[in-house]
Amino acid sequence: RKEVEQDPGPFNVPEGATVAFNCTYSNSASQSFFWYRQDCRKEPKLLMSVYSSGNEDGRFTAQLNRASQYISLLIRDSKLSDSATYLCVVNRGSARQLTFGSGTQLTVLP
Amino acid sequence: EAGVVQSPRYKIIEKKQPVAFWCNPISGHNTLYWYRQNLGQGPELLIRYENEEAVDDSQLPKDRFSAERLKGVDSTLKIQPAELGDSAVYLCASSLEGTSNEKLFFGSGTQLSVL
Numbered sequence: 001r002k003e004v005e006q007d008p009g010p011f012n013v014p015e016g017a018t019v020a021f022n023c024t025y026s027n028s029a030s031q032s033f034f035w036y037r038q039d040c041r042k043e044p045k046l047l048m049s050v051y052s053s054g055n056e057d058g059r060f061t062a063q064l065n066r067a068s069q070y071i072s073l074l075i076r077d078s079k080l081s082d083s084a085t086y087l088c089v090v091n092r093g094s095a096r097q098l099t100f101g102s103g104t105q106l107t108v109l110p
Numbered sequence: 111e112a113g114v115v116q117s118p119r120y121k122i123i124e125k126k127q128p129v130a131f132w133c134n135p136i137s138g139h140n141t142l143y144w145y146r147q148n149l150g151q152g153p154e155l156l157i158r159y160e161n162e163e164a165v166d167d168s169q170l171p172k173d174r175f176s177a178e179r180l181k182g183v184d185s186t187l188k189i190q191p192a193e194l195g196d197s198a199v200y201l202c203a204s205s206l207e208g209t210s211n212e213k214l215f216f217g218s219g220t221q222l223s224v225l
Contacts, residue, residue, distance in 0.1 A: 008150070032211040043201060043216035044153065087152050096208055097166060100145075100152030 001026050004090050006101040014109050017078050021104045023088030024070045032091040033064055035073050037084045038103065044087055047073075078108045112136070114217035116202050122223045128190035131220045133202030135183070139215070141208030142179055144187050145201040147219070153201055159185065160208050189222075197224045 006023045013019045025033075033050035048055065050062040050071050061074040071090075075082055088101035115134040123129050135142045141160050145153035156175065158166040161182040170177065174193070179185040189196055199219040205212040 004152075036214075043218055044214075045216070046213045049211070089152075091211075097155060097158070098214070100154070102150065102152050 002101075003027060003092065003099045004088055004101040006086075006088050006104050008102055008104060010105040010107055012107045012109060013078055015078055015080060017108075018074065018076045019078060019106065020072055020074045021086055021088075021106075022070055022072050023090075023101055023104075024068075025088075025090040025099075026069070027090070027092060028066075028069060030090045030092070032098070033062075033071050034089040034098075035060075035062060035071075036087040036089055036100070038087055039084045044100075047086070075106075078106075080108050080110060082106060083108045114202055114204050114215050116200075116217035116220055118220055119218060120221050120223075122225065123192055124225050125194055126191040128188065129192050129222060130189075131187045131200050131202075131222075133185045133187070133217060135185075135202070135204030136215055139204035139206055140182070141205045141212075142185050143203040143205075143214065144177060144185070145203060145216075147199045147201055149198075156187070158208070165208075192222075192224045194224050197222055 035047040036044040037047040038044040050064050054063040059076045063072045085103040085105045087103045143158050144156040147153045157170045157177050159179045177187045199221050201219045202217045203214040
């Protein structure tokens, strides 16, 4: 089993739609969780950290479920500019090393 | 403020040739990472430096890969000899202190094609 697993997609949604991605992780000792965004042929950039109580940043909401060992990202009112690959990132147990998922590809259609 | 700078942006070589990538992290960032990203996959850590010390190189194929960060600032990653399977994007990243809850800043990467 991979340490971090994501549905690769692609997710093709119309503008204005709400879309959600899930990510599961295998190490129950993991403490740090993130979503990174990667545009085509560009480097990954931090989208948001994921906190235990859940957190929101504009149209983006991230949630953590420790019992089931998954994190989610919800995007409301999708924009064309949201088209990208979304990478789930989890630290490896208590270690500082971060493990990236393979990413979920999102295309927002006009 | 300049971000993480990498060069070259692209590199095409024949198998068995050597190749080197250079990275200059954000000023003041103590921790530097080299990642490899294959098409359709997430970045995979090759090596992590805290200042000039390699603190995690468990994923670095040491038979052909080497890295250095001599003065704790910029870094070089080398492959010798390159194999076809080394074709990938090599990403350098830096962070302030290297704690697990820190934001990573990535460079634009070097896309390597081994023919």
